[in-house]
Amino acid sequence: MVRSKCTAWHAVSEELGAWVAAGATPQFWWRDDDAFRETTPLRRLRELLSEEPLVRAVVPGRLQNDLVRSLETWPLVTVIQHGWKPFNHAEAGAPPSEYPPERLQTEVKDELAQGQRILLAAFHARFHPVFVPPWHRCAPWILHKARAFGFQSISGQAPPFPLLHHGYPGEVNIEIDISDWTREGRFVGAGRLASQICRSLRLRREWSAWDVPIGILSHHQRLTHGDFHFLADLIAHLRDHGVRWIAAEWLFATRPIQEVAR
Numbered sequence: 727m728v729r730s731k732c733t734a735w736h737a738v739s740e741e742l743g744a745w746v747a748a749g750a751t752p753q754f755w756w757r758d759d760d761a762f763r764e765t766t767p768l769r770r771l772r773e774l775l776s777e778e779p780l781v782r783a784v785v786p787g788r789l790q791n792d793l794v795r796s797l798e799t800w801p802l803v804t805v806i807q808h809g810w811k812p813f814n815h816a817e818a819g820a821p822p823s824e825y826p827p828e829r830l831q832t833e834v835k836d837e838l839a840q841g842q843r844i845l846l847a848a849f850h851a852r853f854h855p856v857f858v859p860p861w862h863r864c865a866p867w868i869l870h871k872a873r874a875f876g877f878q879s880i881s882g883q884a885p886p887f888p889l890l891h892h893g894y895p896g897e898v899n900i901e902i903d904i905s906d907w908t909r910e911g912r913f914v915g916a917g918r919l920a921s922q923i924c925r926s927l928r929l930r931r932e933w934s935a936w937d938v939p940i941g942i943l944s945h946h947q948r949l950t951h952g953d954f955h956f957l958a959d960l961i962a963h964l965r966d967h968g969v970r971w972i973a974a975e976w977l978f979a980t981r982p983i984q985e986v987a988r
Contacts, residue, residue, distance in 0.1 A: 734920030735963050741927045742967040752927055753939040754964065755972040757781040757881065757900050758946055759808055759858065762788040764796045767946040770954045772800060774961060779973040783808035783858040783881070784849075786841035794848045804974035805849045806881065810837045812860035827865040834868055838875050856881055856898075856978050869894040879978040881941075888926070889935050898978055900941035901926055904957075905948050913953040919960065939972045 745752055756778060758771060762785040771780070779802045784793070787810045797803050812824040820826065825834060838857070845853045855878045859869070862883040872880055872895055879896035888901045902922045905911040914922075926940045949957075 734916045735959065737924050738920050738927075738960075738963060739967070741924045741931075742969070744931060745927065746967075748931065748936075750931075750936045752930070752969045753937065753972050754942060754969055755779070755781065755939050755974075755977050756942045756944070757783060757806075757858075758944045759783040760785060760945055760947060761793060761808075763790040764792040765947065767949050768793075768796070770949070770951075771944070771946050774954060774957055775802070777965070778802065778961070778971040779804065781806060781856075781881075781974050781977070784845060785809065785812060786844040787811040789844060789848060797849065797852065802973075803852065805845055805853045806856035806858055806974070806978075807838070807841050807845055807853075807877075808858045809860040810841050821863060822861045823863040823865075824860045825864045825868050827867070829865070831867075831871075835875055838877075842876055854974055854978060855879070856896075856974075858882070872896075881978075884941070889929065889933060889938060896978065898939075898941070900943040902940065903943045905943075905945050911945055911948040913949060913956065916956045916959070919956075923960075939977065 742752065756775060758780060761768065761782050780800075781804050782797070784805050785808050797805070809824045814822040814824065815829055816823040816826045817828070842855065855876055857869075857872055857875070857877040857879070858881045864882075868875070869880055869882075869892075879898060880894045882892070882894075882897065882899050883903070884899035884901045885892060888899070891897050891899070902919070904914055904919055906914045906918075923940070930936060930938055930940075
């Protein structure tokens, strides 16, 4: 296992070295989903990303006060909106979705607005009006109307060619999901994660897309004690190579929602 991990990070080092040779600095950002209460994995994630900004997708309909108190002492965290509960409204046999095409516009608008109010009241300037569709699945008409629903940006899953966009307003997508959903969301492992990072770096280097940040997604509740050891090695490796971590205000080009309302 140690040998595999070292080999994986060596491949990342070689690709980062190619960036240095080109006089460029890779840019990363990290989004963590499904937060609504304080847990041991969340505390471990805080330790892991003690120097890096984190975008936390919070579930407003299940929000608990212990998470609010925790984030008050975590200055590098920005909160965005992860649906409402989330609750699966998809028809039987269809892939899960909180916002399938058949939901009524008034119902969707009221639900999302209620979530915005809860997150604004809880997190104030930490809350930015960015919508993360649960399960990365949502009726296109909802995403196209995102600004009418009070959102400035969308954050979903990148297209197969991640330098492209889906065409939704202000979208900033994640590219690397560290969970393997064919295995109940377990950590993908060091080798696969390193391969994904290398691919993302190489793609940007070969297309001269130096300024396009690489989005990493975690689901903290799926991570084990051992997984955090792997991720700590990765973060230390990226720190040693001087990568740049992008804060939400630059990433989404949004302002806190109370400023938007003025």
